[in-house]
Amino acid sequence: MPAALAVRNLVKSYGSVRAVRDASFEVPQGSICGLLGPNGSGKTTTLACALGLLPFDSGAIDVLGVPAHRIHETGGRVAVVFDGATLVDGLSCRQNLQYARRTLGHSGGRSDDEALQLTGIAELAGRHAGGLSLGQRRRLSIARALIGRPELLVLDEPLSGLDTVGVRAMLQLFTRLHEQGLTLLVSSHRLPEMETILTRAAIIMGGQLLRDASLDELLQGQRLRLRVRAAPAPDAVAALARLPGVTLLERRPDDELVVLPGATSPAAVNAALVAAGCAVSALVPERSTLLSVFESLVDEQRAQGVEVPV
Amino acid sequence: MKGTLRVLSAEWYRARHSRVLAVGAFFLAAVAALRVVAAWLADRANYAAAVQRALSQSRPAPPPPGPGNAWSPFVDGWLAGLTVATLLLLIASARSLAGDREAGLLRVARTRSASRTALVLGRALLGILLVLGALAVTGLGSFAVSSALYVFGPITEGGFTIYAQDELRAELLSALLATVAPLLATWVFGLCISSLARGGTGAVSAALAIYLGFDLFKEVLGPRQYWVFAAFNPSFVDKSCLHEMSGIARGMSDAGYSQALYAQNLWLPWPWAAGMLLVACLVMGRRAL
Numbered sequence A: 001m002p003a004a005l006a007v008r009n010l011v012k013s014y015g016s017v018r019a020v021r022d023a024s025f026e027v028p029q030g031s032i033c034g035l036l037g038p039n040g041s042g043k044t045t046t047l048a049c050a051l052g053l054l055p056f057d058s059g060a061i062d063v064l065g066v067p068a069h070r071i072h073e074t075g076g077r078v079a080v081v082f083d084g085a086t087l088v089d090g091l092s093c094r095q096n097l098q099y100a101r102r103t104l105g106h107s108g109g110r111s112d113d114e115a116l117q118l119t120g121i122a123e124l125a126g127r128h129a130g131g132l133s134l135g136q137r138r139r140l141s142i143a144r145a146l147i148g149r150p151e152l153l154v155l156d157e158p159l160s161g162l163d164t165v166g167v168r169a170m171l172q173l174f175t176r177l178h179e180q181g182l183t184l185l186v187s188s189h190r191l192p193e194m195e196t197i198l199t200r201a202a203i204i205m206g207g208q209l210l211r212d213a214s215l216d217e218l219l220q221g222q223r224l225r226l227r228v229r230a231a232p233a234p235d236a237v238a239a240l241a242r243l244p245g246v247t248l249l250e251r252r253p254d255d256e257l258v259v260l261p262g263a264t265s266p267a268a269v270n271a272a273l274v275a276a277g278c279a280v281s282a283l284v285p286e287r288s289t290l291l292s293v294f295e296s297l298v299d300e301q302r303a304q305g306v307e308v309p310v
Numbered sequence B: 001m002k003g004t005l006r007v008l009s010a011e012w013y014r015a016r017h018s019r020v021l022a023v024g025a026f027f028l029a030a031v032a033a034l035r036v037v038a039a040w041l042a043d044r045a046n047y048a049a050a051v052q053r054a055l056s057q058s059r060p061a062p063p064p065p066g067p068g069n070a071w072s073p074f075v076d077g078w079l080a081g082l083t084v085a086t087l088l089l090l091i092a093s094a095r096s097l098a099g100d101r102e103a104g105l106l107r108v109a110r111t112r113s114a115s116r117t118a119l120v121l122g123r124a125l126l127g128i129l130l131v132l133g134a135l136a137v138t139g140l141g142s143f144a145v146s147s148a149l150y151v152f153g154p155i156t157e158g159g160f161t162i163y164a165q166d167e168l169r170a171e172l173l174s175a176l177l178a179t180v181a182p183l184l185a186t187w188v189f190g191l192c193i194s195s196l197a198r199g200g201t202g203a204v205s206a207a208l209a210i211y212l213g214f215d216l217f218k219e220v221l222g223p224r225q226y227w228v229f230a231a232f233n234p235s236f237v238d239k240s241c242l243h244e245m246s247g248i249a250r251g252m253s254d255a256g257y258s259q260a261l262y263a264q265n266l267w268l269p270w271p272w273a274a275g276m277l278l279v280a281c282l283v284m285g286r287r288a289l
Helices: A043-050 A068-074 A093-104 A112-118 A134-146 A164-179 A191-195 A215-220 A233-242 A266-275 A290-303 B002-017 B020-056 B071-103 B105-112 B116-149 B165-196 B200-227 B241-249 B259-267 B269-286
Strands: A005-014 A017-027 A032-036 A058-063 A078-081 A152-156 A183-188 A200-205 A208-214 A225-231 A247-251 A257-260 A279-286 B155-157 B160-163
Touching (some): A005 A043, A017 A043, A017 A058, A032 A164, A032 A191, A043 A058, A043 A152, A043 A183, A078 A134, A093 A112, A112 A134, A112 A164, A134 A152, A164 A183, A200 A290, A208 A215, A208 A290, A225 A266, A233 A247, B002 B020, B002 B116, B020 B116, B071 B105, B071 B116, B160 B165
Parallel strands (some): A017 A208, A032 A200, A152 A183
Antiparallel strands (some): A005 A058, B155 B160
């Protein structure tokens, strides 16, 4: 089955600044794919290129089998929810959908009422968009994207600015849409939340795509990390340095040490610390999460001298 | 072409439902009507002054004037409405692409079904509807009040008919015909500026500055000003064909464009509009949305 979105060797520069460097990734049909990375990593630029909104220097992008610059030829099968206010404030919620439907050019597919109901704002149909809260505006943007027959839904930072309840509701909505057969591409820097719904992730940093794999593959490939508390800390650091294959990643201000044990088992690390006369108060193997995968990648990048914004 | 029509349909829907159109139409009709009322009040004030003068000189007061001929206030009212309409159209078109780009609406339309060219052409076609609408509401506003306060009849002087009603209608029709093309070119000029600007406010400011700047300084260009489409628009420093029609409605025999200038008025705005539309399409074809 061809990918819903295929980006191959994308390069995009702003003057002398290279915003995206040779990025390649795919969004398989039926997946919830995350385009993840810190602020300024090139996510929005990549999306803008992929959606035909921004010319790029080189590479090739296909959206549902159509080149990105001809995305309008997909006939509304691609729908996008952009970060920020992209509504007509002077129109009501229902009128905003009608406005979008006229651009779409057909009245088939999901109706306005269905879209409003699905996003939980049916009771706001007559309210002016200008008077809605951030969360309600986000839902209306999604409702607008859902009218017609979209197959690929692209969301740019859909969780930004939402409170905990709003985030939870939004994630539930994405899962529901996925269950209805929609392919989703979600750009976000909220890794813990995204991990609960994603089936696949592409991680981008400093304009470079570092990983593109299914979530299972990403988490399996992640090396175990240990959080160690041992006193005196300088002796613990020295003991860890003597262990072959063990890397000290970070010494936090509260003297907590973050360690990559490599082939050494946690028990061996503990034994070495005790043998060095350290009082070990905590040795916690960290569960592999999207966040830990991401942190490892940040560490790798920093180790290679790449500047990663915090 | 389908994409262009879809954009036109969407923009027309937005205009109709966002109250801007209704408020704008009412405002333009009111401007035209108020211009007629102002002329009528000025006539009454002149008569009152004449009565006061006569009484102060112990002469009998002059008889009250008749209702007067409606043609002159009617054309002046229409002209006033269209002068304001030109500026409103310019503001609306200048805000159009730049404002929607700023608000992210162009991105939404682009990704769902509209090509970049369609986004421009659909808005250009909307201009035709708005220009015709502006002509209609200003004309109706002026006509309604003119008919209530004055009487339409031939222009006469000393019992001699200078212009019969049929002639006046024909002249007015010609003048209106000459007004359509420059107004459309003005709309496209706004779109062109809009395509180049970074934001809606900047686009409106730039468009108004250029347009009003030309209006103020066009006199310096002499006859060469008529090589710019804006010279044919109803404006504050008015050189339009409709302004000449106002002279005709006052019975001035030397009023009216020469045949050559009238012909230039009819054709010149079209290449301007086409050129500016091309620029807008080319710019929007390359810009980040």
